[in-house]
Amino acid sequence: MRTKQFKSESKKLMDMMINSIYTHKEIFLRELISNASDALDKLYFKSLTDNAVGIAPEDFEIRLEIDKDARTLKVIDNGCGMTEDELDKNLGTIAKSGSFNFKQENEKKENVDIIGQFGVGFYSAFMVSDKVTVESKAYGSDEAFLWSSSGAEGYTIEPCDKETVGTVVTLHIKESTDDENYDESLDQYRISSLVKKYSDYIRHPIKMEFTTKEPVKKEDGDENKEPEYRDVTEIRTLNSMIPIWKKAKSEIKPEDYNNFYKEKFYDYEDPARVIHSKTEGQATYSALLFIPKHPPFDYYTKEYEKGLQLYSKGVLIMDKCADLLPDYFSFVKGLVDSEDLSLNISREMLQHDGQLKLIAKTIEKKIKSELEKMLKDEREAYEEFFKAFGIQLKFGIYNDYGMHKDTLKDLILFRSSNEKKYVTLKEYIERMKEGQDTIYYACGETDDKIEMLPQTDAVKEKGFEILYLTENVDEFSIKMLGEYDGKKFMNICDDNLNLDSEDEKKALEEENKAAEDMFKAMKESIGDKINAVRFTNKLKKHPVCLTSEGGISLEMEKVLNSMPGTNDNKVKAQLVLEINANHPIAEKLKTLYNDDKELLGKYAKLLYGEACLIGGASVPDPVEHSTLVCELMTK
Numbered sequence: 156m157r158t159k160q161f162k163s164e165s166k167k168l169m170d171m172m173i174n175s176i177y178t179h180k181e182i183f184l185r186e187l188i189s190n191a192s193d194a195l196d197k198l199y200f201k202s203l204t205d206n207a208v209g210i211a212p213e214d215f216e217i218r219l220e221i222d223k224d225a226r227t228l229k230v231i232d233n234g235c236g237m238t239e240d241e242l243d244k245n246l247g248t249i250a251k252s253g254s255f256n257f258k259q260e261n262e263k264k265e266n267v268d269i270i271g272q273f274g275v276g277f278y279s280a281f282m283v284s285d286k287v288t289v290e291s292k293a294y295g296s297d298e299a300f301l302w303s304s305s306g307a308e309g310y311t312i313e314p315c316d317k318e319t320v321g322t323v324v325t326l327h328i329k330e331s332t333d334d335e336n337y338d339e340s341l342d343q344y345r346i347s348s349l350v351k352k353y354s355d356y357i358r359h360p361i362k363m364e365f366t367t368k369e370p371v372k373k374e375d376g377d378e379n380k381e382p383e384y385r386d387v388t389e390i391r392t393l394n395s396m397i398p399i400w401k402k403a404k405s406e407i408k409p410e411d412y413n414n415f416y417k418e419k420f421y422d423y424e425d426p427a428r429v430i431h432s433k434t435e436g437q438a439t440y441s442a443l444l445f446i447p448k449h450p451p452f453d454y455y456t457k458e459y460e461k462g463l464q465l466y467s468k469g470v471l472i473m474d475k476c477a478d479l480l481p482d483y484f485s486f487v488k489g490l491v492d493s494e495d496l497s498l499n500i501s502r503e504m505l506q507h508d509g510q511l512k513l514i515a516k517t518i519e520k521k522i523k524s525e526l527e528k529m530l531k532d533e534r535e536a537y538e539e540f541f542k543a544f545g546i547q548l549k550f551g552i553y554n555d556y557g558m559h560k561d562t563l564k565d566l567i568l569f570r571s572s573n574e575k576k577y578v579t580l581k582e583y584i585e586r587m588k589e590g591q592d593t594i595y596y597a598c599g600e601t602d603d604k605i606e607m608l609p610q611t612d613a614v615k616e617k618g619f620e621i622l623y624l625t626e627n628v629d630e631f632s633i634k635m636l637g638e639y640d641g642k643k644f645m646n647i648c649d650d651n652l653n654l655d656s657e658d659e660k661k662a663l664e665e666e667n668k669a670a671e672d673m674f675k676a677m678k679e680s681i682g683d684k685i686n687a688v689r690f691t692n693k694l695k696k697h698p699v700c701l702t703s704e705g706g707i708s709l710e711m712e713k714v715l716n717s718m719p720g721t722n723d724n725k726v727k728a729q730l731v732l733e734i735n736a737n738h739p740i741a742e743k744l745k746t747l748y749n750d751d752k753e754l755l756g757k758y759a760k761l762l763y764g765e766a767c768l769i770g771g772a773s774v775p776d777p778v779e780h781s782t783l784v785c786e787l788m789t790k
């Protein structure tokens with residue numbers, strides 16, 4: 156018999172299990188029970204349509220057997236079992252493919268509880284065992300096989316004798332050490348309390364032989380003797396089998412919800428919010444939904460699959476029903492249990508199921524109103540939530556041609572020039588200055604960079620609040636919104652930004668007209684990187700800035716051009732070099748235009764470079780820029 160090697164990731168995981176001083180060792184049992192329960196579900200499902208299965212619904216069960224002398228704990232099920240091939244594939248590799256990505260950032264974040272985060276499944280058996288065997292006979296097969304492993308070196312598979320279909324997992328429990336008490340895994344009370352704690356809702360009975368002491372009735376004349384006891388054994392069902400979502404809310408403690416969530420959805424942190432509802436009427440269903448505190452590690456990758464578990468009368472029929480969640484709420488985890496869905500409905504049929512659509516609609520409303528409640532009553536928690544998932548809501552506004560913008564517009568937050576705290580659009584409007592009819596925003600990589608924009612000072616000085624847009628998606632969703640409460644949005648870097656009075660406007664116009672030829676000369680030497688040069692009043696201390704004409708800002712140009720497939724089709728913002736009309740440089744330029752046109756050209760290039768730098772971009776030609784600066788310095 157050949158010893159096979161574990162796939163490398165599995166081996167790594169196995170090493171971690173064996174050597175872990177892992178604090179949640181107790182989860183091994185719930186993982187094995189959960190596997191057994193899945194296997195029972197599969198065969199139960201089959202038995203609904205196939206009489207040949209020959210097991211009555213009430214006979215599907217999980218049994219736990221403790222043998223203290225042999226130091227073994229067995230988890231036995233009469234579920235679907237595994238073939239030789241399945242034993243090899245399922246137990247030789249990590250099933251949750253991709254979910255255990257060591258290579259990536261998780262290894263760096265040392266304080267992240269990797270094991271808790273992923274729910275390690277079968278391998279967690281090695282946290283308490285020095286050897287694990289799995290005997291299994293698959294439904295429909297007349298052969299059984301024994302999988303066996305003592306750790307990271309590998310595993311073997313050989314034929315074995317097993318009468319009935321199903322699986323027996325045998326854990327050879329480690330010897331206790333000074334630091335670790337493994338004996339408790341062989342203690343019936345301990346095991347039974349673990350089942351209650353983690354697996355109570357499992358809908359198949361989890362049975363165990365329980366031994367208790369019973370006083371032996373004394374014979375006449377024995378009254379003064381020491382009392383005697385004898386062992387009484389009985390088979391007990393350890394779990395209540397009622398799914399948590401079917402219980403009355405008053406019976407459920409917050410930690411019950413939290414434990415259920417963490418175990419079921421592989422999170423190491425309690426959820427931010429729990430939504431538990433029972434709906435009757437057009438659609439009758441229970442929903443148990445969770446808003447996580449942080450995104451799962453793969454949330455912002457294309458591997459992430461949204462969806463809710465779908466049950467029909469307590470039986471799982473689909474693990475990730477995507478149709479139940481809109482994309483912008485894809486972070487929600489949870490389940491729906493409906494009375495009205497047929498058990499063997501297919502994925503394709505589900506998509507057209509009116510009942511399901513109805514459920515999806517009410518679920519969306521529930522999530523929205525929960526978020527609104529959180530925003531209203533628990534601002535801090537909402538802001539934390541928003542840091543984790545806000546970007547998804549903003550995408551929601553932008554996607555589908557803005558179809559959902561009204562649903563989402565009151566759920567989004569931006570930081571702003573007021574105290575740099577988060578503000579909703581509604582709050583912005585409420586504290587707008589009298590006479591202000593525009594919502595101002597600015598884009599940049601960070602708040603600090605936005606504050607350094609030349610235009611920022613002038614807008615702030617006028618008493619207008621500025622929304623700080625630091626995510627790529629931000630300006631796109633703002634543009635999609637178009638307006639809020641009748642107020643238009645404006646980028647402070649837009650050339651239309653006009654904070655002047657009528658008189659000031661007029662004066663500037665005249666000044667620009669008079670300098671037309673000078674601007675033309677300046678533009679010529681800068682080239683077609685810009686569309687025009689002109690004076691502005693919108694700058695306070697800065698000499699220059701770049702603004703954009705038309706719909707596309709510099710930030711949008713950056714984002715759009717960084718998207719794949721845009722290589723030959725670059726978008727270009729139409730830029731204007733604006734010069735502070737009240738800065739000494741304005742006079743200097745005018746003098747140069749009369750006295751030294753060549754030097755004016757160099758100044759124009761330098762000013763353009765400066766404007767790029769101040770705006771948070773790089774100088775297009777650093778060598779030329781620095782040569783020009785040196786030339787001026789040595790003059």
Ligand code: ADP
Binds near residue numbers: 232234235245251
């Ligand atoms: P997961 O349960 O998340 O898929 P595990 O490592 O716990 O990951 O299990 C791997 C696979 O092994 C399961 O998906 C299942 O196909 C199979 N398996 C584990 N235990 C059993 C069992 N008791 N009966 C049948 N199949 C099982």
